[in-house]
Amino acid sequence: MTRTLVVAETALRELVRRRSVLVILLLLPLAFYLSRRGDHLGQSIRFVCLGVGWALSTAALFAGSAARGIEPRLRLSGYRSLHLVLGRLLALWTVGVGLSVPYFVLILVDQRDVRYGAIALIMALMVAVAAPFGLLLSAVLPRELEGTLVLLTVVGLQMVMDPADTASRALPFWFSREIGTYAIDHTDGGYLTRGLTQGIAFAVVLTLLVVAASAVRLRQRRHLRFVGA
Amino acid sequence: MNHNAWLAALTGELRRHGVGPDLTGHVVAEAATHLTESGEHPLRVFGPPDAYARAVADSLGGPDRRPPHRRPGPVRLAAQGITKRYRGRTVLDRVDLTVRAGEIAAVVGANGSGKSTFLRICAGLVSPDAGTVRVHGALGYCPQDGGTAEFLDADEHFALVGGGRGLTRDTARRAGRAGAAALDWSPPAGTQARHLSGGTRQKLNLVLARLGEPEVLLLDEPYQGFDRGTYLDFWHEVWRWRDAGKAIVVVTHLLNQLDRVDLVLDLTTPRERAA
Numbered sequence: 001m002t003r004t005l006v007v008a009e010t011a012l013r014e015l016v017r018r019r020s021v022l023v024i025l026l027l028l029p030l031a032f033y034l035s036r037r038g039d040h041l042g043q044s045i046r047f048v049c050l051g052v053g054w055a056l057s058t059a060a061l062f063a064g065s066a067a068r069g070i071e072p073r074l075r076l077s078g079y080r081s082l083h084l085v086l087g088r089l090l091a092l093w094t095v096g097v098g099l100s101v102p103y104f105v106l107i108l109v110d111q112r113d114v115r116y117g118a119i120a121l122i123m124a125l126m127v128a129v130a131a132p133f134g135l136l137l138s139a140v141l142p143r144e145l146e147g148t149l150v151l152l153t154v155v156g157l158q159m160v161m162d163p164a165d166t167a168s169r170a171l172p173f174w175f176s177r178e179i180g181t182y183a184i185d186h187t188d189g190g191y192l193t194r195g196l197t198q199g200i201a202f203a204v205v206l207t208l209l210v211v212a213a214s215a216v217r218l219r220q221r222r223h224l225r226f227v228g229a
Numbered sequence: 230m231n232h233n234a235w236l237a238a239l240t241g242e243l244r245r246h247g248v249g250p251d252l253t254g255h256v257v258a259e260a261a262t263h264l265t266e267s268g269e270h271p272l273r274v275f276g277p278p279d280a281y282a283r284a285v286a287d288s289l290g291g292p293d294r295r296p297p298h299r300r301p302g303p304v305r306l307a308a309q310g311i312t313k314r315y316r317g318r319t320v321l322d323r324v325d326l327t328v329r330a331g332e333i334a335a336v337v338g339a340n341g342s343g344k345s346t347f348l349r350i351c352a353g354l355v356s357p358d359a360g361t362v363r364v365h366g367a368l369g370y371c372p373q374d375g376g377t378a379e380f381l382d383a384d385e386h387f388a389l390v391g392g393g394r395g396l397t398r399d400t401a402r403r404a405g406r407a408g409a410a411a412l413d414w415s416p417p418a419g420t421q422a423r424h425l426s427g428g429t430r431q432k433l434n435l436v437l438a439r440l441g442e443p444e445v446l447l448l449d450e451p452y453q454g455f456d457r458g459t460y461l462d463f464w465h466e467v468w469r470w471r472d473a474g475k476a477i478v479v480v481t482h483l484l485n486q487l488d489r490v491d492l493v494l495d496l497t498t499p500r501e502r503a504a
Contacts, residue, residue, distance in 0.1 A: 002392070003392055003393060006388065006389060006392035006393075007389070007392075010378070010381060010385055010388070010389045013380070013381065013385065014378060014379075014380040014381060017380040017421070018380065066378070066379065067378070069375035069376060069377070069378075070375070070376060070377060070378050072352075072354050072370075073370060073372070073376045073390065073437065074389070074390065074393055076352060076353070076368055076369070076370050077390045077391075077393030077394055077440070077441070078367075078393035078394050078395065078441075079392075079393040083393075220353055221353045221354075221355075221356045222356070223350070223353075223356060223357055223360060223361050223362055224351075224352075224353035224361075224362045224363075224364065225361065225362070225363050225364070226364050226365075226366075226367075226368075227363055227364065227365045
């Protein structure tokens with residue numbers, strides 16, 4: 001646990017020091033929110049949640065890519081790949097909470113007649129899903145540009161695809177549209193259940209995939225044997 | 230420059246000029262006594278530290294090049310039959326290397342001969358097509374570049390890498406700063422790695438490899454960007470680690486230090502040699 005916390009603390013320091021990136025990440029969801037603030041209040045909530053997800057995934061993608069150089073050394077220094085992944089996830093989840101809270105407060109102040117608890121749930125799930133999603137992209141796509149393009153594609157599809165379409169359920173942030181409908185349009189609990197199920201499933205599966213990808217990449221190779229370490 | 234700073238500088242310069250630790254201690258103690266008793270300024274009495282150290286070294290007939298007599302310890306690293314191919318080209322062909330405690334092995338060869346690949350295989354970062362590596366104890370690895378985090382300062386690096394070795398933050402920081410001082414570097418607090426020069430970043434890299442006193446050290450041309458003084462400090466540190474019983478593998482293309490290592494693994498192929 002101590003090793004995980006050491007990694008989490010240093011990863012958080014690294015993230016917080018990218019000040020210009022943080023400012024952009026903080027403003028990105030606001031741009032999404034304001035884009036529909038004038039004509040469709042409900043849609044602006046859906047968009048701001050997607051904006052939070054996109055911003056955090058991007059931060060995770062870049063944090064994961066930046067860590068690739070030092071992780072082999074950390075592995076040799078006694079860390080397990082699980083320490084490295086969980087530490088980085090903890091840092092990103094913390095940043096995600098810090099990113100979401102101002103927007104939740106904004107919605108509390110700016111919006112009426114919506115289910116605030118459901119919106120808080122969307123944001124919590126968004127943070128839980130977006131961090132491992134970005135890290136997974138950085139694990140399978142070593143070049144940041146490729147990962148960024150994939151992220152762009154996913155968020156773009158998320159915005160233009162009909163949420164009722166079965167294929168759209170394969171997108172990682174589908175739950176936000178579903179729970180959003182429950183929160184904004186006051187639909188029945190089925191929307192909430194389906195969104196919650198998909199969100200939790202994606203959070204768990206993506207986290208497991210990141211752990212597995214890291215374990216494979218940083219595995220101890222079979223040719224090397226430590227004797228009496 | 231006050232007395233203490235001048236004496237510290239003299240210590241470093243004597244070491245760089247190849248004066249052994251005993252004689253260095255003797256010369257520095259004599260100079261310190263003289264300065265205390267006379268109350269004079271060291272620059273006026275002895276001149277600049279580097280000039281005085283050079284004069285001392287010259288009076289001794291140059292640096293001591295004789296390898297000290299040592300008895301090698303137990304095997305720490307045993308690489309056997311290492312073979313690696315890249316795109317159909319054999320880079321390493323059944324390479325063997327055994328390094329014991331208290332030995333330095335230099336890995337030499339032309340560009341592209343597989344020196345770094347061999348070291349990365351020994352570190353377990355790359356898989357060979359054939360062969361095995363056995364390491365007795367813990368492993369410290371200093372890559373040729375990379376290996377540091379852009380947005381962390383030196384103390385945070387020490388805490389992070391030391392944390393993996395089971396060191397507390399304070400212990401890691403102390404050990405890191407002591408290692409840095411041996412390379413004539415005092416890491417400024419709060420200066421992130423991205424703001425360090427290439428040579429200073431390599432010093433950080435080298436200090437990180439040593440944290441936690443691993444039994445085996447793999448150093449991949451760690452002196453990139455070092456000035457002459459730091460380069461000499463680096464070799465003196467390597468010899469000191471050897472004397473402390475570490476097994477060290479250094480990838481190098483600078484052959485002028487090969488007379489001070491115990492083993493040389495030349496990865497130049499016979500065809501390259503003939504050419």
